[in-house]
Amino acid sequence: MGNKRRFLWIGLAIFSIIMIGTAGYMMIEGWSFNDAVFMTVTTLSTVGFQEVNPLSIAGRYFTIFLILGGTGTMLYAATAIVQYLLEGNLANILGRRHMKVEIAKLKGHTILCGYGKVGKEVAHVFVNEKTPFVVIESDEKACANAIAAGILCINMNATSDEALKEAGINEAKSLVAALGSDADNLYITLSAKSLKPDIFIVARVDNEESEAKMVRAGADRTMSPYGIGGRRLAMMTLKPLVVDFIDTTLDRNEFTLEGVKVIKGSSIESISVKESIKRVNGGHILAIKKKTGLLVTNPHTDTIIEAGDELVIMGTRDQLKGIEDFT
Numbered sequence: 001m002g003n004k005r006r007f008l009w010i011g012l013a014i015f016s017i018i019m020i021g022t023a024g025y026m027m028i029e030g031w032s033f034n035d036a037v038f039m040t041v042t043t044l045s046t047v048g049f050q051e052v053n054p055l056s057i058a059g060r061y062f063t064i065f066l067i068l069g070g071t072g073t074m075l076y077a078a079t080a081i082v083q084y085l086l087e088g089n090l091a092n093i094l095g096r097r098h099m100k101v102e103i104a105k106l107k108g109h110t111i112l113c114g115y116g117k118v119g120k121e122v123a124h125v126f127v128n129e130k131t132p133f134v135v136i137e138s139d140e141k142a143c144a145n146a147i148a149a150g151i152l153c154i155n156m157n158a159t160s161d162e163a164l165k166e167a168g169i170n171e172a173k174s175l176v177a178a179l180g181s182d183a184d185n186l187y188i189t190l191s192a193k194s195l196k197p198d199i200f201i202v203a204r205v206d207n208e209e210s211e212a213k214m215v216r217a218g219a220d221r222t223m224s225p226y227g228i229g230g231r232r233l234a235m236m237t238l239k240p241l242v243v244d245f246i247d248t249t250l251d252r253n254e255f256t257l258e259g260v261k262v263i264k265g266s267s268i269e270s271i272s273v274k275e276s277i278k279r280v281n282g283g284h285i286l287a288i289k290k291k292t293g294l295l296v297t298n299p300h301t302d303t304i305i306e307a308g309d310e311l312v313i314m315g316t317r318d319q320l321k322g323i324e325d326f327t
Contacts, residue, residue: 010077017044017070024066029059044070099152103134103168110134111167113158113188114178115142118204118225122176123151134167159187164195174200177219182210186217193218257286257314264307274301283315 021040025031031039035052043066055063109132112122119135123146126133135151136158137143146153156163158179169175175192177185185203192199203219205211211222236243262269268276273285288296291308305311 006080010073010080013073014044014077017066017073021066021070024062025059028062029053029056040066043067044074046071099147099154100166102152103154103166106132106134106168107171108132108173109168109171111136111164111169111172111175111192112178113176113185114180114204115139115146115153116178116180118180119176119178122178123149127151136163136167159184159191161191161195164188164192169195169199172196172199174202177201177203179204180206182207182214186210186214189214189217189219255314255316257312258283260311260313262305262307262309262311266307268305269307271305272301273299273303273305276305283313285311286314287312 018037018040021043022033022036025036025039026033029036031053039052043063046067110126112119112126112133112135115123115135115137119137123133123135125131133152135143135146135153136156137146137153138155138157140155143153143155154163154166156166158164158177169192175188177188177192179185179188182205185205189201189203192201197218201219202221202223203214205214205222205224206226208224211224214222232243273288276285277283285299286297288299288303288305289310289312290296291306296303
């Protein structure tokens with residue numbers, strides 16, 4: 001029997017005994033409802049208060065019956081509560097409260113829906129990149145594993161608005177729908193966009209037919225683990241040296257990629273790609289997504305950077321550390 005159902009039965013038993021005691025004193029002694037309730041509660045709690053009014057012989061025998069029947073129930077209830085606390089539930093309650101406080105502090109974070117095989121990999125990258133995020137996971141064991149790894153995790157169904165609100169969606173900048181069901185990820189996308197229309201959503205899709213629906217629902221990007229896995233297997237077969245170079249370089253943190261948006265008044269606004277090299281600490285601009293939507297890869301050195309452009313920059317972590325200062 002679950003704890004909720006167990007405590008429900010205990011509560012009903014205590015309520016029933018109080019009602020029986022109250023009715024008994026009213027019928028046997030002719031007391032008022034208030035006096036009868038007070039006498040019943042003091043008898044069951046064994047606090048030792050004097051009787052409200054002198055008891056008749058029948059009233060005394062009824063009190064004995066109430067003590068024998070009711071005190072046992074009260075002791076069982078106390079034992080159940082102590083057992084519940086000793087089993088670690090008190091720590092869980094305090095832990096959830098602490099987690100709510102930590103989540104409330106987050107600003108501009110990412111909500112990760114799902115901590116399965118794909119979700120774990122996403123979380124691993126977020127941790128390495130020191131990206132603030134919170135996980136929503138319905139599986140209690142999986143959520144406990146996330147918490148054990150030092151990750152903020154809410155044990156709720158990510159498809160519910162309540163879960164998204166508890167994860168701080170109003171303050172979040174992005175959301176990753178990484179559940180194993182396309183239908184669930186679609187529902188999460190719809191719910192998230194209804195709560196915060198400007199949130200950036202990346203959704204996992206397993207079925208190609210779901211991709212168009214996910215985009216119509218509001219997903220900004222979609223990703224198929226099977227598609228990416230298949231392409232990677234092919235590249236490892238055809239160009240193993242290239243794959244090894246990329247993996248080794250990224251794993252050693254020698255180089256990394258950063259995406260930044262140029263804002264009005266930025267120090268790299270209205271200058272050429274060549275001139276911007278000093279401003280971005282020697283980082284290399286691999287691509288520019290113009291504000292018109294056109295993606296320019298390997299831009300010419302004479303290309304002018306404009307406000308509203310988005311840049312893909314490659315460099316060392318030290319080179320890219322101050323990129324935010326120029327955008």
